[in-house]
Structures are given as C-alpha cells and as structure tokens.
Amino acid sequence: MTVLVSGATGFIAQHVVDSLLKASYKVIGTARTPAKAAKLLEQFGHNSNLSMEVVPDISNIKGFDKVFEKHGKNINIVLHTASPFPFNITQFEKDLLIPARNGTRGILESIKKYSADTVERVVVTSSFASIWDFEAAPNRNFVYNEKMWNPAIWESAQTSAIMAYCASKKFAEETAWNFLHEYANKINFKLTTVNPVYVFGPQMFKSNVKETLNTSCEIINKVLKSNPREQLSLEIPGEFIDVRDIAKAHLAAFQKKETIGKRLLMSNGAFSEQTICNLINEEFPQLQGKIAPWAKDIKLDTGDVPFSIDNTMTRKLLEWDFIPIEKSVTDTVSQIIEAHK
Ligand code: NDP
Incomplete structure (x- = not known):
C-alpha cells in the first residue's frame, strides 16, 4: 500500500509519516522545496519506503498534477495535511484562505484526473477551527460536536489572522465534502477528516526544535520563555490533544471502515497558559523561579470555559485513551530542554 502525505515536513505530518513507516506502508511525501525534501529524507535515515516530491505552492490548483501524473497509479491512500497555520500574517486571503481551499480542491482534482481508480481513501487534516464559531460569546454550556460547522463567510473572515485561519479550515474541509458529492x-475514494484542537507534543526530531516552534507548540514554548514576575493568562484559549494521538487518528481514519464519511473531532480537554505553567513548575523543579510561578488556575478549576466539546462519537470510533496533558506538556518541555543543552 502506498500513501501520499502532502506537507510531509509539517509538525503533525512528520509524526504521521513516522507511524506509516513503522506500519510498513510505502510513503510519498510532498515538500515545498528540494532542500526541505532532502532534509526529511535524511531525518528518516533514508528509509527505503520513503520518497519525496516537490509541490512548491498548494495555492496553485494544478500543483499536485505532476506528482499524480508520475505516481498516481500506485497511490492507494492520500493524507492531505498541507495547509498554512501561521498567526503572524496580514494578507489573509493570499496567505490562508486561498492555499487552504485551493490545496484541497487541487489534490482532489489531481486524484480525479490521474488516480480515480486507484485511490481508495482520502483523509483531510481539517481542524476544530472548521467547527468552532470564533465570534460566539463565551458560554460554558455551549457544546460543540462532530456535526457542527463554523458559520464564517469568505469576506467577513478577513478581520484577523485567527479568524481567517478558522475560516480557511472551514472552506478547505467544505470543499472536500462538496467535491465528494x-x-x-x-471517483472511488471514501473521505474522512481529522479535526484537532490545539496539538501539543514533542517534535518528531529533536533537531526541529528552534527558538520559535510551530504555532501550537509555541504556546508551551512561550510559557518556558516567560519570566518569574509574569502573570500568565488564566483565560481558556481552547482545548488540547497530543500529536501522537493525531498521528494514530490519521491511520485509523483510512484503516477502519467505521470512519468512512466521519469527522474525527480530536480533543482531550481544556487548558490555560497557567495550566501549562503549573505543570512545568511541578514536573521541572529546576525551572522554578526561572519562569512564571505556579498560581491557581481559577477559570479551569471552576469550569469557567468559553465552550465545551463533546467528542463521544470520535472516542467510540477510535477506542483508545488519548494522551493526558501532563504527558504532552512534559514530553514537549523535556525535548526543548534537551535540544537547548
Ligand atoms: P505546520 O506549519 O508544521 O505544517 C504545515 C505544512 O503545510 C508544512 O509542511 C508546510 O510547508 C505546508 N504548507 C503550508 N502552506 C503551504 C503552501 N502554501 N504550499 C505548500 N505547502 C504548504 O503545521 P501543523 O503540522 O501544525 O499543521 C498541519 C495541519 O494540521 C494543517 O492542515 C493545520 O491546519 C492542521 N491543524 C493543526 C493544528 C495544530 O494545533 N498544530 C490544529 C488543527 C489542525 P512548510 O513546512 O514548508 O511551511
């Protein structure tokens, strides 16, 4: 079985590639540049089951054509993880909305053109962002589940990076379900989406740890970079899930019959910056006095959350216990400390 992974150089995708290789799949990854492709091949020790192709920009609707023209008849599974996830941009349409939507449309068009008979399953890495109404007033009794959609529309989504990101994930995912119909x-393929909340956990390779990490892990890194006089936010920005559960979910998404047509809402509970800070203070005594101090996590402790998530359907389908925040944060921080030694 051959699996194509778009955006294979990404934080999540590298864990997905690792899980696929460990399960003996042949993997074709895509990267934006030959240098990034070569680096990934080296990081995976030139595993003979991994090869790479270059797709410079998924905004180009024909961006994946060459890959499918070359390998299409051998590809059985497509995992589309590539999508921009930055919050430090101002050109919302160009940098977020267009690549997210065109990338999804483009890869599906290429499958239709070159691999309509061979691709059996497609998994799109969507997000809780495509479910969450970013503008809704906080309401702890409001419960999101796998059936709901973010109401954003293209024009009004372009007010902030986070708003545009949420919309980009909605439009990309919607594009996939519409394409199917x-x-x-x-086409022959069945579709499943993986919809994670904020994804924490170690980088696949220690050498990927830089001063600034990928957008979601930077939330933990930022706490590590805090100073002892800082009061961290007690607000709940959202929920978390570990990257190793996300990798497993991508495999389950195409391996199981029961996941066909489903959206896997991946979450394992709420957090605040203070939650992360308290865990670091407890687990890494050597950092006490060097980062922001332990403090009561009042909002989380009293259930003062801006929304709730019910992912019972997803948990039943996946049948394993998700990694708790203690392990996720501890493993992330241990790797950062180790990398900076
Ligand atoms: P990364 O930024 O680490 O990975 C994104 C990947 O997409 C990278 O390989 C990146 O290439 C590629 N990419 C981005 N824009 C383009 C473009 N215009 N053309 C070609 N390739 C592009 O992020 P994550 O691993 O965190 O995210 C992966 C997926 O998971 C995304 O779809 C994201 O929306 C989704 N997701 C992530 C969550 C999280 O908390 N991390 C939560 C929910 C969903 P390059 O490395 O060269 O920039």
Missing part, C-alpha cells in the same frame, strides 16, 4: 460518479 459533485463527482460521486467519477
């Missing part, structure tokens, strides 16, 4: 007679 539009071309039901011309």
